[in-house]
Amino acid sequence: MKEIYKKFQLGDMWALYLLDTDTQLCGLALLPDGYQEQLTMEGWWNIEPVVQMKLVGDSYPDGFISGHSMKNSATASGLQFKGQETEEGNPVRIITTLEKDGVVAKHILEYPQGSSFMKMYTQVSQNREEPVMLEMVSSYNLCAFSGISPELRMEDFVLHRMQSKWSMEGKLESTPFLDLQLEPAWLRIGANSIRFGEVGSMPVRRYFPWMIAEDTKYGYSIGIQLCHPASWQMEVYNKDDRISLSGGLADREFGHWMKRLKKGEVFETPVAVVTVGRDDIDGISERLTSAQRGNLKNVPQTEKELPVVFNEYCTTWGNPTEENMLKIINILKGKGIRYCVIDAGWHVKNGADWSDIGDWIPNPDRFPKGLSYIASEIRKAGMIPGLWFEMEIAGGASEMFQNETELLHRDGYPLQACMRRFLDMRKPSVQKYLEERVIDQLEEGGFGYLKVDYNDNIGIGCDGAESLGEGLRQNMAASQRFFRRIRERLPELVIENCSSGGHRLEPSMQALCSMASFSDAHEWKAIPVIAANVTRAILPAQSQIWAVLRKGDDEKRLYYSLCNTFLGRMCLSGDVYDLADWQWEIVEESIRFYKRCAPVIKNGRNYRQGPLIKSYHHLRGFQAVCRKGTEDAAMLVVVHTFEEAPEELEIILPEADGAVWRLAEKFCRKEITAELRGEKLRLCGMTDYDGAVILLERKA
Numbered sequence: 073m074k075e076i077y078k079k080f081q082l083g084d085m086w087a088l089y090l091l092d093t094d095t096q097l098c099g100l101a102l103l104p105d106g107y108q109e110q111l112t113m114e115g116w117w118n119i120e121p122v123v124q125m126k127l128v129g130d131s132y133p134d135g136f137i138s139g140h141s142m143k144n145s146a147t148a149s150g151l152q153f154k155g156q157e158t159e160e161g162n163p164v165r166i167i168t169t170l171e172k173d174g175v176v177a178k179h180i181l182e183y184p185q186g187s188s189f190m191k192m193y194t195q196v197s198q199n200r201e202e203p204v205m206l207e208m209v210s211s212y213n214l215c216a217f218s219g220i221s222p223e224l225r226m227e228d229f230v231l232h233r234m235q236s237k238w239s240m241e242g243k244l245e246s247t248p249f250l251d252l253q254l255e256p257a258w259l260r261i262g263a264n265s266i267r268f269g270e271v272g273s274m275p276v277r278r279y280f281p282w283m284i285a286e287d288t289k290y291g292y293s294i295g296i297q298l299c300h301p302a303s304w305q306m307e308v309y310n311k312d313d314r315i316s317l318s319g320g321l322a323d324r325e326f327g328h329w330m331k332r333l334k335k336g337e338v339f340e341t342p343v344a345v346v347t348v349g350r351d352d353i354d355g356i357s358e359r360l361t362s363a364q365r366g367n368l369k370n371v372p373q374t375e376k377e378l379p380v381v382f383n384e385y386c387t388t389w390g391n392p393t394e395e396n397m398l399k400i401i402n403i404l405k406g407k408g409i410r411y412c413v414i415d416a417g418w419h420v421k422n423g424a425d426w427s428d429i430g431d432w433i434p435n436p437d438r439f440p441k442g443l444s445y446i447a448s449e450i451r452k453a454g455m456i457p458g459l460w461f462e463m464e465i466a467g468g469a470s471e472m473f474q475n476e477t478e479l480l481h482r483d484g485y486p487l488q489a490c491m492r493r494f495l496d497m498r499k500p501s502v503q504k505y506l507e508e509r510v511i512d513q514l515e516e517g518g519f520g521y522l523k524v525d526y527n528d529n530i531g532i533g534c535d536g537a538e539s540l541g542e543g544l545r546q547n548m549a550a551s552q553r554f555f556r557r558i559r560e561r562l563p564e565l566v567i568e569n570c571s572s573g574g575h576r577l578e579p580s581m582q583a584l585c586s587m588a589s590f591s592d593a594h595e596w597k598a599i600p601v602i603a604a605n606v607t608r609a610i611l612p613a614q615s616q617i618w619a620v621l622r623k624g625d626d627e628k629r630l631y632y633s634l635c636n637t638f639l640g641r642m643c644l645s646g647d648v649y650d651l652a653d654w655q656w657e658i659v660e661e662s663i664r665f666y667k668r669c670a671p672v673i674k675n676g677r678n679y680r681q682g683p684l685i686k687s688y689h690h691l692r693g694f695q696a697v698c699r700k701g702t703e704d705a706a707m708l709v710v711v712h713t714f715e716e717a718p719e720e721l722e723i724i725l726p727e728a729d730g731a732v733w734r735l736a737e738k739f740c741r742k743e744i745t746a747e748l749r750g751e752k753l754r755l756c757g758m759t760d761y762d763g764a765v766i767l768l769e770r771k772a
């Protein structure tokens with residue numbers, strides 16, 4: 073018999089713990105406020121345990137699903153409910169204990185009071201004398217989606233995912249469950265699963281660890297985001313009339329992961345951020361990313377006002393020298409830029425490539441007076457100097473590349489991807505080496521900004537643990553320990569998270585850094601689309617967006633590029649010492665206006681308008697992102713037009729009452745006009761590939 077064991081109201085969300093009194097299986101369902109009384113216990117569907125888990129040696133699941141899913145194995149179906157306790161406070165903690173033959177799984181749900189999200193994770197321990205081998209364990213498992221009506225209605229459900237690849241991060245994919253063949257067959261004995269994720273050390277490569285399951289009939293969605301820097305998976309599963317959602321570490325089948333657990337040991341899974349609400353995709357995304365707002369309290373003081381960045385990479389293309397850096401510094405002085413970053417190439421021995429990364433010795437021919445001299449000159453010009461590293465990697469021409477005892481191995485061989493090998497971050501000697509070559513060099517050189525790049529993928533894992541996947545997990549955990557060590561040593565250092573652009577845009581990395589590179593799409597016209605996409609997964613205040621300035625840019629191109637940066641953190645690069653005075657006037661205007669808009673960029677919510685963008689090479693129509701400040705005092709409207717742009721644009725102002733806003737300032741070509749008409753903002757004069765930023769303020 074199925075029953076509701078207990079209900080918890082968590083803000084505008086409800087957590088319903090379900091119990092099968094015959095099998096003692098305990099599951100978890102989530103519903104938005106107003107629907108908590110509508111969960112029906114009728115139908116074919118079964119309760120799934122709040123923790124999905126499988127041990128080596130236990131039976132795989134039935135339903136013709138083996139090889140596609142490890143859910144509902146003999147381990148999971150044997151987990152019996154042993155009790156639940158609630159810890160009041162902030163956060164509220166709900167701990168649900170399950171057990172099977174001496175193996176104990178504790179599922180923890182944490183709710184920060186006043187928030188619109190919850191966090192979930194699992195702790196596994198065991199009391200057997202002999203070790204057990206885990207080969208799958210979930211961070212979350214939600215059943216009874218959607219259980220608020222007994223009939224079969226798979227046509228009501230849509231799965232939203234964020235696709236990702238180099239320079240095209242965050243493209244939204246929305247697929248009806250029917251197109252995923254999640255509808256059950258005539259006799260409900262078969263199962264189906266959509267198991268997706270990422271394998272390796274670039275957690276945002278094919279998909280972001282992010283998904284939304286939408287119930288279009290009842291108008292609500294469950295959103296989930298995993299916080300993990302290595303292999304992960306998410307799963308949408310159906311064996312009957314009710315969908316279940318689960319995810320966490322990539323399991324043995326998907327991510328080559330197994331974990332040996334000795335008596336008394338405790339293994340804890342990565343955290344999942346989960347929400348449920350009656351919002352659209354951007355609203356659910358904002359609920360998820362609100363879990364990252366604590367990051368903004370932990371950054372150095374200089375970051376509080378979202379200062380502007382200059383990075384010389386698209387100026388020198390990997391060839392920084394003392395001469396060109398002094399030239400750049402002289403040009404940037406007094407322009408309102410806070411950070412001046414030396415990117416890749418300062419270390420190169422032969423001046424031809426980056427193959428010596430890993431030794432981290434400055435090139436004396438390029439910097440005869442040393443990097444500290446350039447850092448000092450940057451500070452004299454009123455800016456904070458920054459330096460690029462790819463510290464977890466060793467290039468083919470470096471001495472570290474040949475130091476095999478310090479490198480990761482697979483099957484006994486050094487793990488190599490093209491010209492790169494990977495440092496074994498688990499080794500104390502490697503941590504000590506990097507502390508000397510990275511942290512000491514930053515400190516002694518007087519640098520206040522660190523850009524950390526990461527340009528290849530470990531893949532399925534490495535030797536040194538009970539499985540390749542567990543070796544990978546341990547190595548990436550050790551890598552994050554080094555990030556924390558940097559912060560311990562240099563608490564005011566600004567850290568930028570970069571990985572071929574945006575391959576590490578996940579919450580656990582964002583929590584360790586001040587900001588992230590949104591993409592490597594530095595000069596592509598698709599920048600505003602990509603920049604808006606990634607704000608579904610990270611905060612705009614932590615999303616660094618580039619405007620690459622070229623001496624051949626006309627007025628329209630300059631405005632288009634600079635308007636991109638108002639979707640996140642402004643970063644400038646390009647032909648800065650070749651720009652004409654009229655071009656610099658536009659750039660300086662953008663910097664001044666950006667600083668005025670920074671409070672809304674830092675604290676607000678996005679509302680996106682415009683047609684669905686399918687081709688990034690043939691952009692059509694327009695995109696408008698309205699960002700409303702959390703205190704309702706201001707609204708920022710960032711508009712970009714593409715091919716076949718309409719002659720007039722009407723932007724619907726979200727949550728507006730028509731008479732309370734006034735147009736405070738705009739940044740665009742003078743031919744573009746803007747006026748408020750009730751609850752709409754009307755723009756005229758924009759042509760193909762134009763940009764405009766409008767700041768609205770609430771009338772007194």
